[in-house]
Amino acid sequence: MKRIILLIALFINVTAFAQKEDSLHIRKLFDAALVEGHAYNNLRSLCKDVGARLSGSPEAEKAVKWAKALLESYDFDTVWLMPVKVPHWVRGDIEEAGVNGKPMGIKTLGGSVSSNGRIEAEVIKVQDFEELAELGEKAIKGKIVFYNRAFDRKLISTGDAYGGCVNQRWDGASQASKFGAVGVFVRSLTHNKDKHAHTGSMGYEEGVKKIPSVALSIEDAEMLSELIKMNPNALAYINVNSQTFPDKDSYNVIAEIKGNVEPDKIITFGGHLDSWDVGEGAHDDGAGVVHSIEALRILKATGYKPRYTLRCVLFMNEENGNNGGKTYAAVAKEKGEVHVAALESDAGGFVPRGFTMDGTPEQIKQMQSWESLLEPYKLHIFKAGWGGVDIGPLKPQNVPLIGLRPDDQRYFDHHHSDTDVFENVHQRELELGAASFASMIYLIDKYGLGSSIKQLKED
Amino acid sequence: MKRIILLIALFINVTAFAQKEDSLHIRKLFDAALVEGHAYNNLRSLCKDVGARLSGSPEAEKAVKWAKALLESYDFDTVWLMPVKVPHWVRGDIEEAGVNGKPMGIKTLGGSVSSNGRIEAEVIKVQDFEELAELGEKAIKGKIVFYNRAFDRKLISTGDAYGGCVNQRWDGASQASKFGAVGVFVRSLTHNKDKHAHTGSMGYEEGVKKIPSVALSIEDAEMLSELIKMNPNALAYINVNSQTFPDKDSYNVIAEIKGNVEPDKIITFGGHLDSWDVGEGAHDDGAGVVHSIEALRILKATGYKPRYTLRCVLFMNEENGNNGGKTYAAVAKEKGEVHVAALESDAGGFVPRGFTMDGTPEQIKQMQSWESLLEPYKLHIFKAGWGGVDIGPLKPQNVPLIGLRPDDQRYFDHHHSDTDVFENVHQRELELGAASFASMIYLIDKYGLGSSIKQLKED
Numbered sequence: 001m002k003r004i005i006l007l008i009a010l011f012i013n014v015t016a017f018a019q020k021e022d023s024l025h026i027r028k029l030f031d032a033a034l035v036e037g038h039a040y041n042n043l044r045s046l047c048k049d050v051g052a053r054l055s056g057s058p059e060a061e062k063a064v065k066w067a068k069a070l071l072e073s074y075d076f077d078t079v080w081l082m083p084v085k086v087p088h089w090v091r092g093d094i095e096e097a098g099v100n101g102k103p104m105g106i107k108t109l110g111g112s113v114s115s116n117g118r119i120e121a122e123v124i125k126v127q128d129f130e131e132l133a134e135l136g137e138k139a140i141k142g143k144i145v146f147y148n149r150a151f152d153r154k155l156i157s158t159g160d161a162y163g164g165c166v167n168q169r170w171d172g173a174s175q176a177s178k179f180g181a182v183g184v185f186v187r188s189l190t191h192n193k194d195k196h197a198h199t200g201s202m203g204y205e206e207g208v209k210k211i212p213s214v215a216l217s218i219e220d221a222e223m224l225s226e227l228i229k230m231n232p233n234a235l236a237y238i239n240v241n242s243q244t245f246p247d248k249d250s251y252n253v254i255a256e257i258k259g260n261v262e263p264d265k266i267i268t269f270g271g272h273l274d275s276w277d278v279g280e281g282a283h284d285d286g287a288g289v290v291h292s293i294e295a296l297r298i299l300k301a302t303g304y305k306p307r308y309t310l311r312c313v314l315f316m317n318e319e320n321g322n323n324g325g326k327t328y329a330a331v332a333k334e335k336g337e338v339h340v341a342a343l344e345s346d347a348g349g350f351v352p353r354g355f356t357m358d359g360t361p362e363q364i365k366q367m368q369s370w371e372s373l374l375e376p377y378k379l380h381i382f383k384a385g386w387g388g389v390d391i392g393p394l395k396p397q398n399v400p401l402i403g404l405r406p407d408d409q410r411y412f413d414h415h416h417s418d419t420d421v422f423e424n425v426h427q428r429e430l431e432l433g434a435a436s437f438a439s440m441i442y443l444i445d446k447y448g449l450g451s452s453i454k455q456l457k458e459d
Numbered sequence: 460m461k462r463i464i465l466l467i468a469l470f471i472n473v474t475a476f477a478q479k480e481d482s483l484h485i486r487k488l489f490d491a492a493l494v495e496g497h498a499y500n501n502l503r504s505l506c507k508d509v510g511a512r513l514s515g516s517p518e519a520e521k522a523v524k525w526a527k528a529l530l531e532s533y534d535f536d537t538v539w540l541m542p543v544k545v546p547h548w549v550r551g552d553i554e555e556a557g558v559n560g561k562p563m564g565i566k567t568l569g570g571s572v573s574s575n576g577r578i579e580a581e582v583i584k585v586q587d588f589e590e591l592a593e594l595g596e597k598a599i600k601g602k603i604v605f606y607n608r609a610f611d612r613k614l615i616s617t618g619d620a621y622g623g624c625v626n627q628r629w630d631g632a633s634q635a636s637k638f639g640a641v642g643v644f645v646r647s648l649t650h651n652k653d654k655h656a657h658t659g660s661m662g663y664e665e666g667v668k669k670i671p672s673v674a675l676s677i678e679d680a681e682m683l684s685e686l687i688k689m690n691p692n693a694l695a696y697i698n699v700n701s702q703t704f705p706d707k708d709s710y711n712v713i714a715e716i717k718g719n720v721e722p723d724k725i726i727t728f729g730g731h732l733d734s735w736d737v738g739e740g741a742h743d744d745g746a747g748v749v750h751s752i753e754a755l756r757i758l759k760a761t762g763y764k765p766r767y768t769l770r771c772v773l774f775m776n777e778e779n780g781n782n783g784g785k786t787y788a789a790v791a792k793e794k795g796e797v798h799v800a801a802l803e804s805d806a807g808g809f810v811p812r813g814f815t816m817d818g819t820p821e822q823i824k825q826m827q828s829w830e831s832l833l834e835p836y837k838l839h840i841f842k843a844g845w846g847g848v849d850i851g852p853l854k855p856q857n858v859p860l861i862g863l864r865p866d867d868q869r870y871f872d873h874h875h876s877d878t879d880v881f882e883n884v885h886q887r888e889l890e891l892g893a894a895s896f897a898s899m900i901y902l903i904d905k906y907g908l909g910s911s912i913k914q915l916k917e918d
Contacts, residue, residue, distance in 0.1 A: 034612045153493045156836055156891070191887060351810075351868050353837065377615055378812065378866075380839035407837075407866065409810050409887050428650060428868050432615070 022373055022446065025302065026439045030377060032298040033435035039294040040427045042070065043349070046289060047280035047422035054110075054277040055317040056088030056248040063273050064251050067289070067314050071255040074297050076312075078258075081251040084327045086317040088248045091277055092241030097185070097214055099123065099227060099236040104220040107199040107278060107417075108212070108240045109169060109186065110320050115212040118239040119144070119183050123228050129167070129175050141180030144236050146216075147172045148187045148225055151412070158191065158408045159347075159386075165189050166200075173213040174205035183238045184213040187221040192413040195219050199276050200416045201320045212240055250316045252324045255293075257300060259309040266309045268328075269295060269343035269441055272318035272390050279420035283411060286422075287349030287430060289314055291404065294434035295441055306445045308340050315390040318346065322389055329393035339399040341444050344388025345437055350406035351378075351429040352436040356385025359400030362450040367402070370443045379436055381405050400449050404437050481832055481905065484761065485898045489836060491757040492894035498753040499886045501529065502808070505748060506739035506881035513569075513736040514776040515547030515707045522732050523710050526748070526773050530714040533756050535771075537717075540710040543786045545776040546570075547707045550736055551700030556644070556673055558582065558686060558695040563679040566658040566737060566876075567671070567699045568628060568645065569779050574671040577698040578603070578642050582687050588626070588634050600639030603695050605675075606631050607646045607684055610871070617650065617867045618806070618845075624648050625659075632672040633664035642697045643672040646680040651872040654678050658735050658875045660779045671699055709775045711783045714752075716759060718768040725768045727787075728754060728802035728900055731777035731849050738879035742870060745881075746808030746889060748773055750863065753893035754900055765904045767799050774849040777805065781848055788852030798858040800903050803847025804896055809865035810888040811895040813840025818859030821909040826861070829902050838895055840864050859908050863896050 033039065050066050053059040064081065071079045089111055096118075097106045124139060125146040126132045132145065147168035151161035166189060173184045188198035197215040204210045216224065228234055253273060259265065271288020275281020296312040315324035332339065354374075357364050361384075368382045387401025395401060406429070414420040492498065509525050512518040523540065530538045548570055555577075556565045583598060584605045585591045591604065606627035610620035625648060632643045647657035656674040663669045675683065687693055712732060718724065730747020734740020755771040774783035791798065813833075816823050820843075827841045846860025854860060865888070873879040 030615070031613050153887075154490050156489070158887075351866050378840075381837075407810050409891070410885060426869060428612075428617075432868070 019373070022443065025304065025442060026373055028302040029298050029438045029442065030435040032301050033294060033431045033438070034428070037294060037431045037434065038297060039290045039430050039434045042290040042293060043282065043286050043425060043430060044422050046286045047282050051280050052277045053273070053275050053281060055086035055250060055274045055320060056245070057277065060250060060274055060316065064253055064316070067253040067273055070293065071253065071312070074300070076255045076257055076296060076300065079255045082254055082327065082331060084250050084252055084316045084324045085247045086250045086323050087321050088245040089320060090243050090245065092243065094239055094241045096239040097237060099224055100234050104224065105195045105197050105217040106214040107197040108214050108242045109202040110199055110276065111202045112173070112213045112240065112242055113210045114241045114243060115183065115238050118237055119212070120235050120237045121182050122233055123185070123224065123236045125225060125228060132175055132179065137179045140176065143181055144183040144185060144238065145172070145176035145181040146185040146224060148221055150187060151189070151191050153191070158412045161191070162189055162412055169200050169215070170202050171205070173202060173211050174208045177209045177211045181211060183211050185224070186213060186215050188215050188218055190218060190412045190415065193218045196417040196419055198415060198417045199278055212238055214238060214240060252316050252328055253314040255296060255312045257296065257306060257310045259307055260305045261307040263309050265338045265340050266311050267340050267441055267444055268311045268313055268391065269437065270313035270315055270390060271345045272316070272324065273314040274317050274319055276319055276416045278416065279414070279418050280422055282420050282422050282425050283348035283414055284416065284420055285318065285346045287425060287433065288345035290430070291345040291434045291437045295438035298435070298438050299442065304442060308445050310441060310445065318389050322393070325390035326393045329397065332394065333397060339394060339397065341400045341402060341449055342387065342391035342394050343402040343404065343437065343440060344391045345404040345433065346388050346390065347404065347408060348406050348411040349425045349430040349433055350408070350410060352433045353405050353407050354379045354381025355402050355440055356381065356383055356405055357400060357402045358385070358387040358395065360450065363400045366447070366450050373443070374436070374439060377432065377436060377439070402440065404433060406433055478832070481902065484763065484901060485832055487761040488757050488897045488901065489894040491760050492753060492890045492897070493887070496753060496890045496893065497756060498749045498889050498893045501749040501752060502741065502745050502884060502889065503881050505745045506741050510739050511736045512732070512734050512740060514545035514709060514733045514779060515704070516736065519709060519733055519775065523712055523775070526712040526732055529752065530712065530771070533759070535714045535716055535755060535759065538714045541713055541786065541790060543709050543711055543775045543783045544706045545709045545782050546780050547704040548779060549702050549704065551702065553698055553700045555698040556696060558683055559693050563683065564654045564656050564676040565673040566656040567673050567701045568661040569658055569735065570661050570703070571632070571672045571699065571701055572669045573700045573702060574642065574697050577696050578671070579694050579696045580641050581692055582644070582683065582695045584684060584687060591634055591638065596638045599635065602640055603642040603644060603697065604631070604635035604640040605644040605683060607680055609646060610648070610650045612650070617871045620650070621648055621871055628659050628674070629661050630664070632661060632670050633667045636668045636670045640670060642670050644683070645672060645674050647674050647677055649677060649871045649874065652677045655876040655878055658737055671697055673697060673699060711775050711787055712773040714755060714771045716755065716765060716769045718766055719764045720766040722768050724797045724799050725770050726799050726900055726903055727770045727772055727850065728896065729772035729774055729849060730804045731775070731783065732773040733776050733778050735778055735875045737875065738873070738877050739881055741879050741881050741884050742807035742873055743875065743879055744777065744805045746884060746892065747804035749889070750804040750893045750896045754897035757894070757897050758901065763901060767904050769900060769904065777848050784849035785852045788856065791853065792856060798853060798856065800859045800861060800908055801846065801850035801853050802861040802863065802896065802899060803850045804863040804892065805847050805849065806863065806867060807865050807870040808884045808889040808892055809867070809869060811838060811892045812864050812866050813838045814861050814899055815840065815842055815844025815864055816859060816861045817844070817846040817854065819909065822859045825906070825909050832902070833895070833898060836891065836895060836898070861899065863892060865892055
């Protein structure tokens with residue numbers, strides 16, 4: 001009995017000591033990010049020196065060089081490039097659309113075919129694919145289909161609102177083409193009532209005639225909606241000359257600090273280096289890139305010696321193919337790499353609110369057990385949910401996938417538009433995100449996921 | 460035994476039913492605020508039609524009329540004005556300062572005396588009052604004292620950083636004057652490294668010679684700091700002609716919905732109608748004004764019949780005297796009014812994170828018991844803390860004081876400066892704040908504070 005009590009007392013002491021040590025180290029990580037952090041200046045450089053960087057573009061190549069040089073400057077254990085084949089779609093130098101001769105603010109959707117000159121046709125507005133099917137070929141044929149489904153304002157999470165609308169962007173062209181449409185207007189996927197159209201990826205269904213698809217700004221979507229109510233026969237036009245070229249060679253950019261106890265086990269964390277070809281890819285996903293680099297930098301700068309290998313991965317091609325993520329997972333599988341966890345920051349540089357995890361209930365519970373250590377930094381969300389697009393392909397290898405969750409109210413204001421620029425990122429919010437990301441990596445490295453008590457005892 | 464089990468079962472059922480009803484009504488409040496809410500347009504009107512509105516100014520008078528007319532348009536049970544005497548300080552038409560002949564971006568601090576023409580003197584930089592005292596009269600006499608203590612970047616809460624610096628603004632002039640200083644420069648109370656100086660209130664110690672005190676923008680504070688390092692004898696100047704006039708008559712603007720069960724008990728909630736005389740008082744405290752009006756509007760619009768009287772109070776003169784808050788508490792005491800709780804929104808229109816309460820542990824626990832109802836709206840902070848300046852004078856009457864806590868990273872970027880304008884408020888963040896405020900009022904009205912179980916049983 002005495003021995004059991006002694007063991008319990010010892011265990012409580014060990015736990016209390018570990019808690020204290022963790023709380024001190026997490027404080028150090030936040031201090032390092034907030035006082036003389038590099039995240040904000042790194043983001044400025046990525047946005048201003050490199051700029052928008054769509055896969056296959058010269059700017060994406062420049063981003064690879066930029067990231068490699070920056071990571072090398074930090075003297076991590078290794079920095080290398082992982083080859084990735086990427087698609088190569090190019091927005092045309094002609095990008096025009098309008099109605100009744102009045103031009104509208106548009107962006108050709110990524111992947112869209114050229115209109116091969118000017119298309120002119122009447123416009124038919126639909127809410128969704130159900131309405132499209134009800135209207136049928138008779139109403140649709142020869143027209144431009146206008147998908148005008150708006151973000152649902154009732155949804156607290158703007159990500160949920162995006163999820164409720166994104167099929168009109170991705171699949172709208174093929175669905176409309178089946179009924180003989182000649183082109184597609186898509187209301188931008190945002191709450192933001194401004195003049196900027198939001199681009200994003202779209203695809204074509206095999207065997208269906210490819211028609212051009214362009215995003216309208218919310219202002220123009222609302223104007224067009226009113227105009228065709230008054231004048232259903234108004235003529236609209238689309239003239240875009242985007243092109244798809246053969247795939248190109250590119251890279252995931254990777255840096256590591258080797259583990260001190262189990263170097264063959266890996267914690268991967270990253271964001272995506274590519275962006276759309278508009279704005280500067282500041283929130284999407286410059287923020288995730290500099291969060292990840294800064295996390296590795298401050299873990300090193302605070303003298304942390306990781307148990308596992310910490311690997312920062314800047315993925316290429318999240319926006320239109322996810323070939324970086326797919327390649328990374330395929331290479332990991334081929335090499336038989338063991339991943340303790342994979343984390344992603346791809347939800348912007350806004351104030352961090354917590355983390356969501358695509359993992360087992362036990363793993364999620366383990367993450368939740370750290371809440372008291374992270375609550376002083378106003379991190380409160382620790383629950384089951386989305387990991388990230390880039391790390392998604394690791395799922396079949398049973399890797400727990402964890403997504404940093406910044407506040408999302410403003411994210412889609414800028415997403416894939418001309419306003420996703422450095423000036424719309426807040427320095428402290430960005431820095432808090434980097435420190436939060438680093439703290440979660442630290443805790444996973446110290447305790448693993450789902451076996452914390454066991455590991456503490458073994459140490 | 461059977462009876463006890465039955466009673467327990469009945470209690471669980473009642474509780475589950477109440478939870479369901481609450482969750483549905485809170486959802487209605489959010490829908491009302493988010494889908495066709497009035498908060499954003501009301502704020503636009505306050506900012507653009509009225510503008511900055513310092514106590515005693517014609518714009519503050521206009522704000523009183525604006526608020527009364529708006530509240531009357533909503534057909535609440537009563538709308539009235541409560542007379543409040545307010546100070547009347549006026550920024551001068553001359554507001555100049557500089558160094559080596561180069562002008563700097565300044566704002567005279569509210570309450571500062573005129574410089575009575577141009578003061579020219581050497582500058583001595585101090586970190587705090589301790590350094591000032593160490594330097595003493597020999598070093599200080601005849602000089603302009605420059606308080607350059609910066610916000611502590613390590614502090615997660617910007618409110619804490621503000622708290623660590625605000626004494627240089629409030630008391631800096633008198634402390635420096637005691638050692639013979641002729642004027643004071645104060646580094647603006649913000650993290651934001653821009654060209655805008657941030658004003659705010661200052662006071663004078665009785666019996667100490669009054670010297671002028673002005674805020675410098677962070678850019679100019681950093682420039683001045685560098686310049687006097689190189690050239691300690693550089694001459695700086697201050698020329699400001701602010702004036703204090705006799706007190707004026709003004710008003711708190713109040714609207715009520717009468718309680719259906721205990722109309723003599725009151726839940727008061729509000730923000731302050733006055734602002735500084737720069738920018739548009741959008742976050743400080745236009746947001747709190749429209750949060751409060753919107754809360755009362757949506758509680759009514761969703762058909763809620765309150766137990767207690769719900770009273771929306773738009774306080775006058777929070778910024779430089781708090782006479783609205785003091786008068787309100789004095790009148791309440793005189794009339795023997797019973798307040799169930801007082802809530803304030805005076806921390807900006809940013810995304811709401813929760814509530815803090817200055818109350819008993821039992822009352823705080825009661826608030827925390829509602830967390831699961833509010834967590835779907837990403838409200839996570841429910842803890843002991845600050846209520847608000849306006850409601851503060853109710854404290855001696857043992858009223859629990861509750862503050863809405865929006866995210867604070869951006870608050871001091873705009874606070875008391877030219878950039879506190881409508882355009883820097885985000886529509887959905889503002890609307891979420893209004894709905895959160897209304898939800899807390901709803902829960903307090905239904906369950907009181909500190910006696911939830913008892914009341915549920917009695918109903």
